[in-house]
Each structure stands twice: as structure tokens, then as C-alpha cells.
Amino acid sequence: MVVFDRPHAMLDVPLHYCPGCTHGIIHRLVAEAIDELGIEGKTIGIAPVGCSVMAYDYFACDMIEAAHGRAPAVATGVKRADPENHIVFTYQGDGDLASIGMAETVHAAARNENITVIFINNAIYGMTGGQMAPTSLPGQVTQTSPYGRDPKLCGYPIKVFEMLSELEGPEYLERVTVNNAKNVRAAKKAIKKAFQNQIDGKGFSLIEVLSSCPTNWGMTPSAALKWIDEKMIPYYPLGVYKDRSAEKEAAK
Numbered sequence: 001m002v003v004f005d006r007p008h009a010m011l012d013v014p015l016h017y018c019p020g021c022t023h024g025i026i027h028r029l030v031a032e033a034i035d036e037l038g039i040e041g042k043t044i045g046i047a048p049v050g051c052s053v054m055a056y057d058y059f060a061c062d063m064i065e066a067a068h069g070r071a072p073a074v075a076t077g078v079k080r081a082d083p084e085n086h087i088v089f090t091y092q093g094d095g096d097l098a099s100i101g102m103a104e105t106v107h108a109a110a111r112n113e114n115i116t117v118i119f120i121n122n123a124i125y126g127m128t129g130g131q132m133a134p135t136s137l138p139g140q141v142t143q144t145s146p147y148g149r150d151p152k153l154c155g156y157p158i159k160v161f162e163m164l165s166e167l168e169g170p171e172y173l174e175r176v177t178v179n180n181a182k183n184v185r186a187a188k189k190a191i192k193k194a195f196q197n198q199i200d201g202k203g204f205s206l207i208e209v210l211s212s213c214p215t216n217w218g219m220t221p222s223a224a225l226k227w228i229d230e231k232m233i234p235y236y237p238l239g240v241y242k243d244r245s246a247e248k249e250a251a252k
């Protein structure tokens with residue numbers, strides 16, 4: 001009996017990610033959700049630049065490359081062109097989604113576009129070598145904040161969900177992480193729900209995944225997973241920030 005296998009929606013190729021990077025786990029969870037919902041043939045993924053720029057090599061579904069930050073705009077076009085037959089997801093880093101692409105993110109959420117957004121928050125610009133991101137923590141040492149992020153100089157981190165949950169538009173916002181087995185299971189559930197919402201026509205679903213970047217954080221993989229628990233989760237609490245359908249149900 002097969003009890004564990006590679007998801008069909010994930011291609012059998014080696015990943016280029018650094019040891020201990022959690023992009024690979026999240027790719028797997030997305031692929032499992034696609035398999036379980038039986039949507040591989042109609043799914044189109046949009047990945048802009050960032051460490052996941054080569055995601056088109058890893059997913060078995062159709063993939064489109066977007067310019068930095070523009071994935072929600074591209075996803076909007078793809079989804080609206082054939083809403084009945086396309087399931088569209090974006091896969092974006094925090095530099096991408098919360099900095100150069102912040103406008104696209106906010107407006108797609110406000111419009112309640114019926115798309116699924118997978119947001120990888122590793123608190124740093126990974127691909128370009130570890131510069132400070134909009135989500136880098138106060139005091140965090142990065143290539144461009146060698147003495148630690150000073151909010152007086154660089155401003156405060158952007159808490160994407162705390163902002164977006166004030167909008168009427170979005171259907172579902174949940175922050176998860178993948179730093180231990182229990183959290184991976186919860187992340188899978190949230191990612192699958194974000195796709196299911198789209199299938200059900202409910203609208204904009206965004207899953208933020210607190211992720212590790214051992215290379216640019218200058219840590220071992222296990223220390224990086226611990227850092228998520230000790231530093232990231234207290235600043236970016238896990239949980240559901242918006243679930244409009246559940247709220248409507250509860251109000252009945």
C-alpha cells in the first residue's frame with residue numbers, strides 16, 4: 001500500500017532552493033491541494049520574481065511569469081477571461097506582495113477577485129541576497145540593515161493581514177506557518193480551503209505562510225525554524241483574519 005507519494009501536480013525534478021528553505025514544503029502543499037481537488041488540468045499559477053521565480057519548472061499545471069509584484073493583476077486578467085474554466089493562483093514573496101506589488105494586492109483584495117494568493121513571508125528579500133523587506137522585523141539584521149532594522153530610520157514592518165482585514169472585499173485571510181508537523185497540517189488545510197473558496201466562487205483568498213530563509217538569516221535550518229516560533233509568530237500572530245462566509249453563517 002502506498003502511504004506517501006509525490007503529488008501528481010508537482011514535477012519529479014530537483015528543487016533549486018537552499019537547504020532548510022520552506023518554499024519546497026509550501027510547493028508540496030499547493031500541489032497536494034490541486035491533486036485532492038482534481039483541478040490540475042484547469043489550474044494556472046502565476047509566479048513573479050523572487051526565489052520562486054522558477055516555480056514553472058516545479059508545478060505540473062500551466063504557469064505564467066509576471067513582472068515583480070504584478071501577479072494579482074495578471075491573475076485577475078486570466079481569471080476574468082474564462083472564470084468558469086480556470087482556477088488561478090499566485091505564489092508571491094513578501095518583497096513582491098507587500099512592497100513593489102502592494103497596490104495590486106490591496107486592489108485585488110478590495111475587488112474580491114476570485115483568485116487564490118499564496119504569500120510567502122520570509123521577512124527578507126531572499127533571491128537578491130538578503131536585503132531588508134517590508135516585513136523584516138524591528139532589530140532584524142539584513143544586508144541593508146547591518147545594525148538591525150531601526151523603525152525610526154526604515155519605518156515599521158507591514159502587517160499585511162492587519163491592513164487587509166479592514167477592507168470589505170476579501171473573502172478569506174489566514175496566516176499559517178510550516179515550521180513543524182502540526183503547523184504544516186494546518187497550513188495544508190488553509191491552502192486547500194483557499195482553492196475550494198475559488199471553486200465555490202466565494203472570492204479573494206490569501207494565505208500568508210511564515211517561512212524560513214536560513215541562508216539569508218545566517219542560521220542553521222533548525223535555528224531558523226525556531227526563530228519563526230520565537231520572533232516571527234509573536235510579531236505576526238497566526239490565525240484567521242477574515243472568513244466572510246463563516247461570519248455570515250454565524251450571523252444567521
Ligand SMILES: Cc1ncc(C[n+]2csc(CCOP(=O)(O)OP(=O)(O)O)c2C)c(N)n1
Nearest residue numbers: 049050051068093094095096124125126127
Ligand atoms: C521591477 C523589478 N524590480 C526589482 C527586481 C529585483 N528583484 C528580484 S527578486 C526581488 C526580491 C524578492 O524578494 P521576495 O519577494 O521577498 O521573495 P523571496 O526571494 O524572498 O522568496 C527583487 C527586488 C526585479 N526583478 N524587477
